[in-house]
Amino acid sequence: MSVTVAPPRAEKRERGGVWSRVSAALWRRPWARATLLLTPPLAWFLLIYLAALVVLLITAFWQINPFTTNIERVWTLTNFQTIFSSPAYRGIIVRTVAMAAAVTVTDAVVAFPFAYYMARVASGRAKTILFMAILLPLWASYLAKVYSWLVIFTHDGILDWSLAKIGLGQVHLIYTNWAVYTVFCYLWLPFMIIPVYAALERIPASQLEASQDLGARTWRTVR
Numbered sequence: 001m002s003v004t005v006a007p008p009r010a011e012k013r014e015r016g017g018v019w020s021r022v023s024a025a026l027w028r029r030p031w032a033r034a035t036l037l038l039t040p041p042l043a044w045f046l047l048i049y050l051a052a053l054v055v056l057l058i059t060a061f062w063q064i065n066p067f068t069t070n071i072e073r074v075w076t077l078t079n080f081q082t083i084f085s086s087p088a089y090r091g092i093i094v095r096t097v098a099m100a101a102a103v104t105v106t107d108a109v110v111a112f113p114f115a116y117y118m119a120r121v122a123s124g125r126a127k128t129i130l131f132m133a134i135l136l137p138l139w140a141s142y143l144a145k146v147y148s149w150l151v152i153f154t155h156d157g158i159l160d161w162s163l164a165k166i167g168l169g170q171v172h173l174i175y176t177n178w179a180v181y182t183v184f185c186y187l188w189l190p191f192m193i194i195p196v197y198a199a200l201e202r203i204p205a206s207q208l209e210a211s212q213d214l215g216a217r218t219w220r221t222v223r
Contacts, residue, residue, distance in 0.1 A: 059071070060079055060080070061075050061076060061077070061079070062074060062075070062076070063076045063078060063079070095177070099177070099180060099181060099184065102181060103181065103184045103185050103188060106181075106185050107185055107188055107189050107192040108192060108196075110185075110189060110192075111189060111192040111193040111196050112196055114130075114193055115193050115194075115196040115197035115200055116200055117130075118130050118131075118193075118197050119197050119200040119201040120200065134190045134193055134194065135190070137190060138190055142187070145183075145186075145187060146183060146187075149179070149182070149183045149186070150174070153173045153174040153179045154174045155170075155172055155174060156170075157174070159171065159173065160172065208221060
């Protein structure tokens with residue numbers, strides 16, 4: 001009784017043939033490549049991020065025992081009624097949304113010309129220096145940057161001291177909406193500049209030239 005064993009080269013060719021067929025199938029189906037590429041990060045996103053949000057939303061329907069301050073898993077809409085019926089909570093919501101919108105618009109207005117200069121005008125050395133100026137603050141801790149601004153805005157701090165020296169008087173911005181607005185604009189500006197720069201750098205120069213040749217004004221080209 002004899003047993004036939006396939007030679008190693010034939011096994012390698014068979015494996016190579018399988019991978020070749022898989023590669024060819026993926027090449028003919030771009031959606032399959034995208035699915036295989038995006039499935040792991042999307043699964044991680046759904047499992048960690050969205051699942052945490054769902055759990056947080058579920059806890060919003062629970063109540064707190066007024067005597068023991070323990071969370072009781074009893075379904076109730078009291079929390080939502082309190083949020084929308086209390087003037088204090090409504091004021092907080094309006095102020096938060098307004099602050100987020102103001103910071104977003106301000107950072108967009110500041111970031112666009114800055115990113116356009118980096119992508120279209122600046123030389124290689126100037127672009128490197130600007131990148132360092134944008135990225136270096138990101139290396140510092142979030143809390144360290146916030147506390148640095150507290151030192152700047154505090155009473156008799158750097159800002160008040162500097163304004164007093166030039167005769168403009170003190171402004172006392174600490175714990176005001178203007179201080180919060182300024183600090184958030186500073187913290188989130190790099191995260192606005194970098195994506196806008198990446199988008200502008202990918203726009204071919206021929207498209208801008210074609211827009212000018214077709215008679216479009218500057219604002220329309222930018223839009």
